[in-house]
Amino acid sequence: MKDGLPLPRRYGAIGALCCGTALIIIDGGIANVALPSIARDLHVESSSVVSIVTVYQLMLVMLLLPFAGLGERIGLKRMYQVGQAIFTIATLLCFFANSLPFLLVVRAAQAVGAAGALSVSSALIRSTYPASQLGRGLGINSVIVSSSAAAAPTIGGLVLAVAPWPWVFACAVPFAVLSLILGRALPNPPARDRHFDLLGAIMCAAMFGLVIGGAESAVHGNSPVVSAAIILTGATIGYYFVRREQGEASPILPIDLLARPVLALSAIGAYTAFIASMTLLLSTPFRLTQEFGFSAAMVGACIAPWPLTNMIVAPLSGWLSDRIPAGLLGGIGMAISIIALLLLAFLPAHPSYFDVAWRMALCGSGFGTFMPPNARLIIGSAPRNRAAAAGGMVSTVRLVGQTTGATVVAMLLALGVGAGRVPPLVSVGFAVVAGLCSVARLRPSIRNPARIEVQEDVPTLKTTR
Numbered sequence: 001m002k003d004g005l006p007l008p009r010r011y012g013a014i015g016a017l018c019c020g021t022a023l024i025i026i027d028g029g030i031a032n033v034a035l036p037s038i039a040r041d042l043h044v045e046s047s048s049v050v051s052i053v054t055v056y057q058l059m060l061v062m063l064l065l066p067f068a069g070l071g072e073r074i075g076l077k078r079m080y081q082v083g084q085a086i087f088t089i090a091t092l093l094c095f096f097a098n099s100l101p102f103l104l105v106v107r108a109a110q111a112v113g114a115a116g117a118l119s120v121s122s123a124l125i126r127s128t129y130p131a132s133q134l135g136r137g138l139g140i141n142s143v144i145v146s147s148s149a150a151a152a153p154t155i156g157g158l159v160l161a162v163a164p165w166p167w168v169f170a171c172a173v174p175f176a177v178l179s180l181i182l183g184r185a186l187p188n189p190p191a192r193d194r195h196f197d198l199l200g201a202i203m204c205a206a207m208f209g210l211v212i213g214g215a216e217s218a219v220h221g222n223s224p225v226v227s228a229a230i231i232l233t234g235a236t237i238g239y240y241f242v243r244r245e246q247g248e249a250s251p252i253l254p255i256d257l258l259a260r261p262v263l264a265l266s267a268i269g270a271y272t273a274f275i276a277s278m279t280l281l282l283s284t285p286f287r288l289t290q291e292f293g294f295s296a297a298m299v300g301a302c303i304a305p306w307p308l309t310n311m312i313v314a315p316l317s318g319w320l321s322d323r324i325p326a327g328l329l330g331g332i333g334m335a336i337s338i339i340a341l342l343l344l345a346f347l348p349a350h351p352s353y354f355d356v357a358w359r360m361a362l363c364g365s366g367f368g369t370f371m372p373p374n375a376r377l378i379i380g381s382a383p384r385n386r387a388a389a390a391g392g393m394v395s396t397v398r399l400v401g402q403t404t405g406a407t408v409v410a411m412l413l414a415l416g417v418g419a420g421r422v423p424p425l426v427s428v429g430f431a432v433v434a435g436l437c438s439v440a441r442l443r444p445s446i447r448n449p450a451r452i453e454v455q456e457d458v459p460t461l462k463t464t465r
Contacts (some may be wrong), residue, residue: 061399065119068393135317333368339366
């Protein structure tokens with residue numbers, strides 16, 4: 001099998017992946033700014049319009065792993081392009097929404113398309129770049145994800161300043177079409193001739209949907225008994241789903257990959273790191289506003305150094321991960337983050353902008369050092385014929401971690417401790433777990449596990465670091 005795409009086709013594939021990922025991430029967050037305008041124009045309650053955001057995130061989490069399995073069956077390139085096409089059509093339909101139910105339906109359709117594209121994007125990155133540059137490619141992808149998430153509110157605000165809220169969605173359509181055109185350059189690894197486990201896909205979606213939806217309702221709802229019942233139902237489905245998957249050759253939930261200590265540690269580390277980062281990022285505006293009296297503009301300026309630093313550090317860390325063990329880079333990254341989180345927890349009594357900004361920059365650099373090598377290890381250590389499952393796991397862990405972080409912040413706010421130093425201290429605890437998971441991968445028995453990777457149906461013995 002060829003090692004990456006030849007030039008200049010590789011540049012076209014990189015452009016398609018970067019453009020598609022940016023659009024999907026931006027469209028997932030850009031609606032946040034428009035929620036008050038949508039509620040006013042559609043004559044609905046503010047509490048109801050929040051579902052425009054939650055339905056998108058929940059559908060993504062539910063569908064990423066099933067679509068990764070489907071992508072292995074029908075082809076990664078086809079899965080990506082079909083997902084992008086669905087996303088483009090649904091984005092256009094958002095422009096014509098004149099009621100909340102219709103907007104929720106097309107937002108769900110957007111999430112279906114986004115899940116189709118994101119579920120195989122990491123596997124396509126692996127086929128696009130040479131193996132010696134995989135870390136660099138995943139570093140670039142990490143920058144696209146973080147910078148797009150940071151830019152979404154700004155883009156939404158700029159659009160709303162000159163146009164009604166439907167244009168918040170419609171402005172992305174030309175770029176989505178461009179991504180589809182560039183997508184012709186994507187690699188096209190051969191599809192696997194195997195049966196798609198439809199029942200397993202349904203059980204996987206139900207497990208994530210019920211557990212996460214139940215947790216959200218427990219924080220925001222008024223019936224803890226109903227919320228507990230929803231979570232218990234999801235957990236029960238998950239128990240039987242995992243037992244069922246243990247007998248599958250290529251399971252929807254990649255328990256065959258998680259059985260490898262290096263991948264299990266990487267997944268746990270990523271999950272806890274995303275909880276830590278989201279807990280800090282969501283709680284900081286409340287603290288700066290309520291405890292220190294910062295204006296909204298100052299809050300935005302204080303948080304901005306995080307993604308800006310991440311944009312510089314993540315590609316460098318990805319490049320280094322092609323040469324230095326991910327366990328070492330991840331341990332260094334989490335050590336930096338832990339120090340920064342402690343500094344943020346114990347800010348001066350009357351902090352200036354600089355006091356907050358340099359701590360946020362330091363924290364962002366730590367997480368930027370951790371994330372790309374961790375993703376590289378997951379993608380690069382999986383057999384090539386399971387790259388889509390590994391990539392789906394990376395995206396799922398990120399979304400579930402971010403959702404868990406948001407739930408943690410909501411719970412802390414409900415307890416009355418979400419606007420002080422408690423959230424960054426909670427983040428420290430999760431960052432410590434992530435750092436320990438990363439350093440544990442340096443053990444010789446975990447760092448160099450023998451693995452069989454199938455390339456063109458010829459097994460070859462390889463090692464990972």
